[in-house]
Amino acid sequence: MKELPQTAGLASKLCAERLKALGDEDRLRIVQAQRSGQMCVSQLAEDLQEDIANVSHHLQILRRCGILQTERQGRFILYSIHPDVFPVDQEPSEHLDLGCCRLELPKST
Template sequence: MTAAAGERGVEPRGGGRRRLPAGTVADPLQSNLCSKYLRAVADPERLRIVQCLRAGPKSVGEIAGYLNAPVVNASHHLQHLRRAGLVAATKRGRFVFYALAPRFAPPGDGRTLNVLDFGCCRIEMPPEAERRR
């Protein structure tokens, strides 16, 4: 680009922009992964399921009772959360128990019970008592 062209704000022929090869741009937020998590909890019922599972593993029936919704609806939402990697399923006999994936349920003193940390962002949920007001 010539100095005169740059001063006038005119780009040289060909656009002057070069495309970088795929994978060369740093993505510290891991945008694709983060957006997958955020899409999964964008539904209020799914966010309530996450809150329910913060207390420990639950069966689909227990989760449906918590939501006051049919088991089929709870199961549908659990599949979305499972595909996103937020929830893990374990079969015990005839029942399937769901729990938050280990990276989202760190052992601790309970202070993180209302925090969901995706790495790229944190979702802080009010304690159960505050949500019922």
């Protein structure tokens, strides 16, 4: 039986973490909201009509698995979708590239 390279296991683990993170309705809503660009936690909480603490918790999970990235601007931390997952320099996309698969995002309503 042919053995898979060590990196294949790491890629599978990362993909599973990302899919698990996106399996939560609140986190999926956050990613959908993030398609419009950088936002701080208070903006996201207001847009999603959710508690700031709850949104902050979900943002950390999405950041840890590499779906979101952060940038500090003064006292604010801005969150955005990582360009490896959702390229901003290409045509507008309805897909997230998770590395192992692509996930089609439903349009926000």
